[in-house]
Amino acid sequence: DSGVTQTPKHLITATGQRVTLRCSPRSGDLSVYWYQQSLDQGLQFLIQYYNGEERAKGNILERFSAQQFPDLHSELNLSSLELGDSALYFCASSVGVRGGTDTQYFGPGTRLTVL
């Protein structure tokens, strides 16, 4: 158990809909990262938050957004869903210090299926 929790574990929805994925980081970690894992693309970084502020952005679509709340949990919002958005979405957390030793620990993921 990494200490990172994600809900829900599974989510099935229809095209055009909007969903929210939730992540609670490990105790003491200030940084939260979101990744998407699909069969053809592997693990792709989406976005990072540190202590409530966006720190880095990766391959995140405009239809997707995220935020980190004062209690440090984070939510990833996916809207106008398309079939191709079906994937595993992982949250990771770390202490958040810049530089070499900031190790990321992953949650169990949310499997999103868009029908």
Add this chain to the structure above:
Amino acid sequence: GQQLNQSPQSMFIQEGEDVSMNCTSSSIFNTWLWYKQDPGEGPVLLIALYKAGELTSNGRLTAQFGITRKDSFLNISASIPSDVGIYFCAGQLPEGSQGNLIFGKGTKLSVKP
């Protein structure tokens, strides 16, 4: 963008055999990490490497951070059935860059009892 080349893509070995996999990149990384992922689960950190040339062990696992900072390998000795899974390397870019990880495509390991 940065890419990691991880090989082999898959391995099918006999229990008790040693395993070796590696990652290379055209970019320099500050940190190399090795994760294992079981089906339907999140990646679990196996070994973290923070210095060029560093050699680190975790039980039957040994990993090294290449001197050039552009490569890393992971060895598993005396494999057992529970070693089955997908192994990912990940690199973290030098300070000043984004804190996100760049992942390899994974090595799928199958172990025959």
